[in-house]
């Protein structure tokens with residue numbers, strides 16, 4: 001099974017992606033992780049093309065598509081993939097369709113994960129990240145260090161109200177076309193909106209699985 005996860009920053013895509021991956025025995029493929037992995041391997045064919053990541057610049061569609069096409073050949077990804085943070089553009093979505101149909105492995109489901117603005121702001125403004133393993137925490141957990149790496153957690157400099165507003169607007173303008181793209185395709189589509197912060201990630205995951213059962217995807 002191949003699943004695409006769409007969602008704005010703060011929607012919990014990464015968290016929900018890893019929960020779904022565990023429960024459905026799929027592998028989560030995040031382009032951020034993929035780029036970091038390639039940048040640790042100077043012999044990788046895309047190593048030099050990905051140096052722009054270090055400068056904080058955007059990676060071209062072409063290079064992202066190549067990196068993903070290469071990654072999904074891995075045997076451990078044969079069972080199915082949860083795409084997290086990819087595709088981001090129509091060009092990437094078209095490329096992914098082509099890559100997957102060439103392998104006889106279509107996309108089975110698109111999950112759009114969204115949350116009301118209050119929840120997105122609360123989550124991002126309180127977000128703390130481990131600089132080593134990149135795990136994400138929230139200040140309400142009152143952690144002084146990463147429970148896995150035992151080093152102090154950091155905040156992203158751009159996690160402030162103004163930049164969050166900009167990032168959300170940018171996301172909306174970029175994602176609206178993707179939503180239409182998948183709505184107009186045969187692919188099953190689920191939208192899950194988080195209304196408040198009372199549910200745990202596990203409960204939200206149960207809700208997503210419930211919708212999948214209703215759509216006979218599970």
Ligand SMILES: [Zn+2]
Nearest residue numbers: 130133146149
């Ligand atoms: Zn860590």
